[in-house]
Amino acid sequence: MSVASKAISNKRAAVIKALAHPSRLLIAESLMKGEQCVCDLKDLVGADMSTVSKHLTLMREAGVLNCEKRGLNIYYSLACDCLGEFLRCVDKLATGGTKTKRCC
Amino acid sequence: MSVASKAISNKRAAVIKALAHPSRLLIAESLMKGEQCVCDLKDLVGADMSTVSKHLTLMREAGVLNCEKRGLNIYYSLACDCLGEFLRCVDKLATGGTKTKRCC
DNA sequence: ACATTACTTGGTCATTTAGCCAAATAGATT
DNA sequence: AATCTATTTGGCTAAATGACCAAGTAATGT
Numbered sequence: 001m002s003v004a005s006k007a008i009s010n011k012r013a014a015v016i017k018a019l020a021h022p023s024r025l026l027i028a029e030s031l032m033k034g035e036q037c038v039c040d041l042k043d044l045v046g047a048d049m050s051t052v053s054k055h056l057t058l059m060r061e062a063g064v065l066n067c068e069k070r071g072l073n074i075y076y077s078l079a080c081d082c083l084g085e086f087l088r089c090v091d092k093l094a095t096g097g098t099k100t101k102r103c104c
Numbered sequence: 105m106s107v108a109s110k111a112i113s114n115k116r117a118a119v120i121k122a123l124a125h126p127s128r129l130l131i132a133e134s135l136m137k138g139e140q141c142v143c144d145l146k147d148l149v150g151a152d153m154s155t156v157s158k159h160l161t162l163m164r165e166a167g168v169l170n171c172e173k174r175g176l177n178i179y180y181s182l183a184c185d186c187l188g189e190f191l192r193c194v195d196k197l198a199t200g201g202t203k204t205k206r207c208c
Numbered sequence: 209a210c211a212t213t214a215c216t217t218g219g220t221c222a223t224t225t226a227g228c229c230a231a232a233t234a235g236a237t238t
Numbered sequence: 239a240a241t242c243t244a245t246t247t248g249g250c251t252a253a254a255t256g257a258c259c260a261a262g263t264a265a266t267g268t
Contacts, residue, residue: 006126021117063198074245082193089187089189154259159256
């Protein structure tokens with residue numbers, strides 16, 4: 001693999017990784033309905049505010065979320081409306097019936 | 105969150121996690137062209153065979169891959185043909201221009 | 209039966225991740 | 239200016255991940 005395509009591969013993996021955690025997935029799904037501030041998301045996830053904040057920073061740095069400060073609150077929103085089709089595929093895989101248990 | 109929806113959330117996250125690594129992403133993309141055996145994928149990834157094998161096991165257990173043994177070789181294939189739309193969204197996010205650098 | 213080939217499994221180690229708490233910052237309110 | 243509220247940052251620790259090597263297994267060829 002070339003250096004360039006390795007960089008692309010890493011960037012893609014970072015985006016996917018930003019969604020590869022139950023709490024972050026929950027956050028992403030909730031934001032499909034519209035922007036929310038950190039304390040809303042903290043209630044949703046049920047973890048320490050600092051923990052949630054770190055998840056959000058990670059997602060923003062990966063390019064998955066945008067944020068905007070208004071007054072005391074910081075509102076996070078999805079950077080792309082394609083999450084639906086992303087999740088459609090994930091659910092297909094997550095609920096897929098005929099898995100190969102083993103072959104060896 | 106209920107216990108049931110937490111379980112679903114974890115399952116989804118496991119599927120996403122199975123794709124959230126440069127080597128595993130590379131493997132998934134390569135398998136879009138058709139099944140391949142472990143040594144092919146080892147050459148593709150360029151890591152130790154045992155490392156690749158562990159990646160493949162993880163992906164299979166998450167439900168992303170199927171495998172079938174024929175002779176000495178084990179052939180891995182994608183469990184779902186929806187990877188294309190999945191990656192379309194990932195690329196949109198990975199290459200997205202207007203990212204919020206910071207807001208605080 | 210013995211060697212070979214293709215994989216997997218177990219062990220170990222370094223790195224990353226995820227959680228919490230305490231402290232810092234920034235805007236709003238008094 | 240002092241305080242309150244919302245959020246981030248730093249520090250710490252426990253747990254998970256990813257890589258390699260060495261050893262084990264299973265089908266094939268001799």
